[in-house]
Amino acid sequence: MTMSLMMIRRAMLIAFIAALIAVPWVVPALINKFWVSVIAEIMIWSLFAASVNLLFGYVGLLSFGQALYFGFGMYGVAIGISTFGLSFWPAFGLGIVASVAIALVAGIFAVRLTWHYFAIITVVFSLIFYFFAVSVKSVTGGDDGINFTLPPTFSFGGYTASFSNETFQYFFIFAAVAFCFFLMHRVIQSPLGKAFVAIRDNDTRAELIGLNVYQLRLIAFVMSGFLAGVSGALFAFFGRYASASYMFYHVSGEAVVWAIVGGAGTLLGPVVGTTLFIVIREVVSTHWEHHSLIVGVMAILVVILAPTGLVGLWNEWLARWSAREKVPATRTSLQSEP
């Protein structure tokens, strides 16, 4: 009897979620407490890479400007707390609203274009706001950034939960990122998601069957801005800090690499790509400052040898294995017939 592909995937997903839940207890016992915060960081950056994946993997738009929405999420939180004196949730909300709003403004212009023109305009938008953020030092702190003291996340009577408790911080990030991935999964499975894929595969045909391509691309653009904004806001809370340097386009470029290497067009591809590169960075950078060379070589190798990314490669292997398992089983049942 063979397990179906669906069952294998479901079992792996449950094992993955269970492993993530066990991290705050298992990782300090086996390795080091430090790796709990690295895994929390990986979850945040995976969400950021997922924002690239939503546009590139499902709509066919390659954006090099996602750092802009990440930066707005960060600054919404940092300015909200340090300048306006907001508490946790309003600051979180401000970060997300700011990034969605700027994604809407940029998207109105950007999604009129496709391919390299689209990539260029997203870079240009990102650069404009990066230089603006660097120059308005009184508001953004420029290159030096803004640091802030964390407000509590919840207070019930005498009990206070805040990011200063590392286990709470981990589970808050886990819950927020998991919720965003769940939302993305639901969107991809919905008719809206099918429309995105139709546009990615052939936008002319999609238009001919009555889809409003411009509007759908704009919706996807704003949604990816939302994902990037949530990741930026979470990263501001995680680092207690915001800086214009995170709005630079090379930050967007990293997310593109993570998404493509992991597997664009697959839900968990960005998680795999981000995990791989951040783990390499953490392991190698302590011993060798030129660790980005390894990242470059690996990215080139994966793009050449596995164009669908690591998750795409895994899916292909799993599908082949499943087909091989099914064929002999069918033959056996045929032979046993009288």
Place this chain on the structure above:
Amino acid sequence: MARKFSRRSFLHNALAGGAAAGTANLTIMKDLYAQSSGPIVIGHHCELTGVFASWGYWHDKSARVAVDLINKQGGIAGRKVELATEDTESNPATGARKLRNLIQRSNAEFIIGSVHSGIMLSSLPIATELKTIYFSTGESSDVTGSKGTRYSFRTGADTYSIAASGVPWAYENLGKKWTMLFADYAWGQSTAAESKLIVEKLGGKVLASIPVPLDTKDFVPYLAQIPADTEVLLPAFIGPLAVAFYTQARSMGFDKKNIKMFSQSPSIEAISPQDIEGAAEGSYFFETFPRMLQAKDDAFHREHNKMVEVDDIHARETTSKRVMDKSHSWQAWEDLFAIKQAVETSGYKDRKDVEGVIQALEGMQMKNSLGHPQGDKLIRKEDHCGIIDCYISRVENGQLVVKKKIPKEELVKFMPVRFNLSTMPA
């Protein structure tokens, strides 16, 4: 072939697992106890690459030599010192990440901090949250000022103390009408603002404050904005930007105008006036550790120079052409000895005793010695700032010649306490 579990084999495995877990538990407990008597790990948050790499080289070298010296002298409270160094890449975001790495992964109990203002600012909330003492080696006054915490200390000067010690002398001797031309980031802004306060307090006038973007290549538009009746120009730039400034100012004839230039040490750190073809000739610089041995000629200074392998005139490495950032890198050396003194005074054993070390550091006096070759000093209790002797030097024939020593007693006259960090919770 799949392995099957019987009741017997399950019990066998469970017992074996239990025994292994018990042994692992004993090992973990042994490691925990070992921490208070084993080596003491000190983290070095250092700029090995990026814009401050020319300084970071010296901070790294100074810290390594100092740790060797401490270990030869018996370590700290009889415990061997291990130095864990992480490269901040001169980037605030990377710096914040690397600080977690030092504290949580390398188990660093104290941190010799960054020289980069932005990195210090992004790192301090993390150090405070992880209850780890962080010594800044840069000059942004925020770290031991408005954004300071019980865990932030410095043995050296900040822009506040530099302005308090250097500006009154420059006001008396160089002129009353000032213009500030500064790199537009935390240190440059802080230098211009703190100096302006002192000039105005003394009755002088700041004619213009001109920010210059960090990526500037052409200084002409900014030099052209300097008012003609300026008597003292305070340029605040570092590294390649400082070289570009002095070279372009000279080519525009500023050395022939009746304007005196008064800069802080970062503008000439890791640069020899010899190597910029006289562009800084005649300029005045504030120093905290004079480049020329003869300005503080004692056995400790001489031995320090010998140990870090620099000559006694230009502070150039004897084995290469590198020039030491002498007014900053001494802190990477001395901070280690400050930690040693505070740990031994407080009877620190492990992390839970950190408040005792903080109390020992607050108001701690350090004597001129090989551990403190810069000279006698005090960490002021209230704002955790180093109170030190300072120097004003002038570039003459390619050398930084000391013109005036400003004793620490004179420095505090213009440096009232603005923030009291000692009342904050630890």
